[in-house]
Amino acid sequence: MSLKPLFHQAIQNALLTLDLKESDLPNYTIEAPKDPSHGDLSTNIAMVSAKAAKEAPQSIAAKLADALRTQSDLFIDIGVAGPGFINIRFKSSVYHQEMKELAEHANVFGRNKAFDGKKIILEFVSANPTGPLTVGHGRNAVLGDTMARLYEWCGASVTREYYFNNAGRQMRMLGESVKARYAQQLGKEAELPEGGYEGEYISEIAATLVEGHGNALLSEEGEGVFKEAAEKTILEDITRTLDRMQVKMDSFFNEHSLYENKAIYDVVEKLNEKGLVYQKDGAVWFATSQLGKDKDTVLIKKSGEPTYRLPDIAYHRDKLDRGFDLCIDIFGADHIDTYPDVLRGIDVLGYDVSKIDVLVYQFVTLVKDGKPYKMSTRKANFVTLDELMNEVGSDVTRFFFLMRSPSTHLEFDVAQAKEASDKNPVFYLQYAHARIQSVLRKVSEELGENRSGDVEWSTLEHEAEHSLMKKLFFFPDVIETAARAKEPHKVITYLQETAQEFTHFYHECRIMGEPKNVMASRAKLAEVTATVLKNGLSLLGVEAPESM
């Protein structure tokens, strides 16, 4: 279903006849050359093995090419080029055979076994319930969810977890803020606390409380009913927002449970047994300087409250205890510093650190009126995810967040996103899909039920048909690469190229009005392309419309 294994196998067979042994070979790669005139696939095997074999790369390549010629009937062309690349071109019949197999289960095409049977937990969003999700959280949510989908397509069973903390100063402040608004709405003198939350949503929560309880709550503490009401409402709102974005969490993990079951104190105890814990200035310290860090780290403040690092370590231990093979955290660049401390802790506790991995993404810079825009949940001058989706919809929102590599800053021009949505690249993909469906409807009218019958793949000989087929074959590789590298944008790049190949084919090769066998095979090729586009878009959480 993918061309690479065919070539790989042929190389293995050819090697048997040469002196070169597989064990002598460093890792060689098989790639599709950028320039298609070089061939369908290319390998650097001769170059990378030249040193060990003490032989010129061109000479090795020539021998190997000869062996391939005599042993394999898959190729129409085998050549040696440049510094020692071996380039091959497959016979048409290979394309047709592969297409036949692909078409038989196109709807699952792309699924692979790269993470087969693995239990993976992804932690993402994890915003504390102090306000609505912002554009900044959006990138986190979409990256996490899309990674989850990618792993699922690679055979893993995936848990999406939202880790949150409903205690601490922020939440206290939230309760006080709601209480202040509540009192104000009842005509009492009250001021927002210093550093309180100013957003409109606070007033709305207060208004609901006024409606439900009148002035009965005036004597209550901010930390009590007010905080609880705010937390409940905000978490519901967050869930609704995620829902709109096609993000569904499998579990919510409350940080507080790690206090209740004493997990955090057990961590301190275990670390203490290793002699890595001490007291100083009334606080409890983790001797991270003995583990390669330049200074030690506070685990429990002198107030008796743990810092976030302690529950973080306990949380990751909990995940490993739950039997996950891989724990991935999706972090914004500002949280990256917690990661090494967690690893140190987990390592000392005797767990396999390699099971913990992190996807760090850079910040979203919001651009408004051509200027960068500073956001703060507390000041309420943020743009919420809901507002954004009201303007451009969930498809465009998700696509936008995924378009760029996580390691680069994402510039989000609000004005541009709000206007001219027809210039957005997501529509190019959706349009290609809709256009295929439209053609297929016409073909079905023409051919009736016969359309899905036996397809004469051998009629597909046009250059445009070949390059489209070739593109399709690589889909599973792309998914695997994107999952391993944790770079979902690779899927987008691929889909755009695929849509481009399709429109090229669409303009070069008419479907309607051709002889029936040609019409049928081209329609089938178009149909499979649509399915691949749809599969890819579903990985991104984006709709593949039947018409536009």
Added chain:
RNA sequence: GCGCCCGUAGCUCAACUGGAUAGAGCAACUGCCUUCUAAGCAGUAGGUUACAGGUUCGAGUCCUGUCGGGCGUACCA
């Protein structure tokens, strides 16, 4: 100061993780709608990959240094 990330076309970004002549979209320009969706296609123009060294058959990609930007560097989360 130190740590992590980034610097590629006018702008926003790719480049299959070390491969061959660095590619797309937007913006600009030239063509193409009496035959399957013009939200499209074909073409033109645009580059010393921040800079200087190094590693090797081969560097945008790896190493060292310099410059510039972002984020950290809390007994905040």
